[in-house]
């Protein structure tokens with residue numbers, strides 16, 4: 001077995017691991033990133049489509065203006081130009097009745113932008129529009145809670161639907177606005193997901209700028225948006241990123257002393273675990289040490305929620321904008337990758353979040369469902385011919401936010417030199433890119449303090 005030495009080792013090269021490693025490399029640490037899979041990016045990755053040669057994402061990723069940590073990460077690695085942040089929230093959807101409708105929030109300070117947008121929204125009757133005013137107070141409270149105030153915007157055990165109903169949101173405004181937003185943000189039905197994470201996400205979206213609520217779309221496949229730029233950034237600063245056999249921690253008397261990666265024995269005083277909840281226990285071999293027993297047990301008991309994506313290559317354009325909401329359907333959003341990537345891609349991506357009913361459906365069934373939903377929502381889709389179709393199933397896309405799930409761990413662990421990152425750690429956010437990057441940055445700061453590096 002050969003032996004090498006690094007200041008810190010990061011296990012896992014998703015958003016969390018790469019953002020942590022980028023901070024460390026930037027601060028002069030010699031960092032090694034180990035990724036067990038054959039590609040970088042984890043649950044936000046791209047692969048080459050066998051037939052067309054295009055880089056296709058494992059699923060459409062939508063960011064928001066309020067993803068401040070993510071934007072800091074992209075800035076750091078010189079990749080901010082790959083993300084287009086809209087000025088305001090501006091979404092077109094096709095209602096379940098087939099009517100196309102546009103929800104646009106004017107450039108007013110939040111939350112007035114959101115309230116004014118709803119009051120102007122013609123798809124809603126006046127009763128439904130006025131209901132939004134009842135959220136002004138709860139949103140202000142949520143904002144205070146987000147900023148550290150000693151208040152609580154939700155009740156114990158309350159679901160998202162429970163919270164919305166308690167604050168007078170009608171069935172129609174939930175159907176057209178809140179349910180699609182909650183499903184997209186939480187990847188779980190609002191009837192099942194607990195309210196606090198959603199309310200926190202809403203508080204972030206109604207932050208200091210109206211662009212906090214605006215959609216931000218990657219203009220490149222995820223590999224080129226962040227994974228490869230991050231690798232280049234880390235390597236240019238003396239670090240390394242290796243696709244290798246899964247990393248295993250070596251401990252001595254409650255302290256990290258190294259990581260084994262295949263035939264290589266790496267000596268290090270710090271390891272950042274940036275693996276998902278279902279992979280944490282595997283870092284310790286047969287059995288986690290006693291100090292990590294409860295954390296690993298909780299992680300192992302976290303439930304997952306799936307996402308199914310259907311990609312359709314058509315013989316003609318069908319959408320007149322880059323994405324459209326399809327509330328009330330199995331596939332809640334459709335994205336025109338050709339318009340988003342500027343012609344380097346030629347397919348539509350249809351996303352089904354919280355897709356536990358669909359994961360076991362056959363590929364043919366899913367393609368037929370997506371085709372039907374496109375044809376019924378868009379007149380141009382009726383005559384369109386599908387030239388190719390693929391399905392991506394991500395059964396463990398996100399962790400469950402249902403009340404009663406095990407608690408999420410913080411950055412620090414009882415082991416000296418081991419820090420945790422990953423969207424599933426206790427950021428208070430749903431399983432999102434922003435949560436992953438926030439956790440990565442926290443783990444990097446903890447590592448720097450541990451190594452006594454100024455900064």
Ligand SMILES: Cc1cc2nc3c(=O)[nH]c(=O)nc-3n(C[C@H](O)[C@H](O)[C@H](O)COP(=O)(O)OP(=O)(O)OC[C@H]3O[C@@H](n4cnc5c(N)ncnc54)[C@H](O)[C@@H]3O)c2cc1C
Pocket residue numbers: 011012013014015016017034035036037040041042043044058059060061062063245246247248274275276279282283307309394396397398421422423424431432433434436
């Ligand atoms: C289809 C889909 C759509 C999504 N859409 C959105 C969206 O629109 N907006 C949004 O904000 N979020 C979205 N998400 C969620 C987002 O992708 C995740 O929250 C985020 O990517 C998680 O990053 P992470 O670094 O915490 O974990 P991961 O991306 O899971 O990275 C962990 C990495 O650790 C590696 N690993 C595991 N074990 C080991 C080991 N022993 N040694 C070395 N490496 C190991 C894994 O291979 C993996 O690459 C979506 C997720 C999916 C799947």
